[in-house]
Amino acid sequence: MTTPDRELRLMETFVGLLSDHQKDFEGFVRDVENVRYCHTPIDGQQINRCEYALRNMEIRLLTIHNCIQAGRFDAETLDALVQTKHTWASMKNRVDSYLGEIHQIISQTSAALRPVRESLVA
Numbered sequence: 001m002t003t004p005d006r007e008l009r010l011m012e013t014f015v016g017l018l019s020d021h022q023k024d025f026e027g028f029v030r031d032v033e034n035v036r037y038c039h040t041p042i043d044g045q046q047i048n049r050c051e052y053a054l055r056n057m058e059i060r061l062l063t064i065h066n067c068i069q070a071g072r073f074d075a076e077t078l079d080a081l082v083q084t085k086h087t088w089a090s091m092k093n094r095v096d097s098y099l100g101e102i103h104q105i106i107s108q109t110s111a112a113l114r115p116v117r118e119s120l121v122a
Contacts, residue, residue: 007070008070008072011063011066011067011070011072014063014064014067015067015073015077015081018080018081018084021060022084024056024060025057025060025088025091026091028053028054028056028057028091028095029053029091029094029095031049031050031053032050032053032054032095032098032099032102033098035047035049035050035098035102036098036101036102042102042105042106047102047106050095050098050099050102051099053095054092054095054096054099057088057091057092057095058092060088061085061088061089061092064081064084064085064088065085067081068081068082068085
């Protein structure tokens with residue numbers, strides 16, 4: 001099997017599992033929303049999970065972009081891919097915004113607690 005054949009088969013598999021990827025993508029957003037809206041404590045592990053989710057979203061967006069650019073799918077599938085890409089890009093932008101807010105909350109909390117920590121040490 002040549003490299004282009006392998007890439008095409010991988011793209012076809014990705015497209016075939018698009019609804020599963022959609023569920024994963026929505027799960028990534030929920031994970032980050034749970035941290036952003038304090039349903040899950042903000043700690044290092046949760047921040048790492050959020051960053052991991054964002055990287056997964058970026059990889060899937062890149063994959064769907066490559067599938068669209070390949071131009072090897074029928075019009076109906078291509079339309080679904082383009083619509084999915086736009087939906088996912090919007091979701092990823094939300095996650096980017098949430099992560100920015102989470103980091104802002106962490107820095108504001110650290111700044112607010114700094115005097116308390118210093119008074120406990122002294």
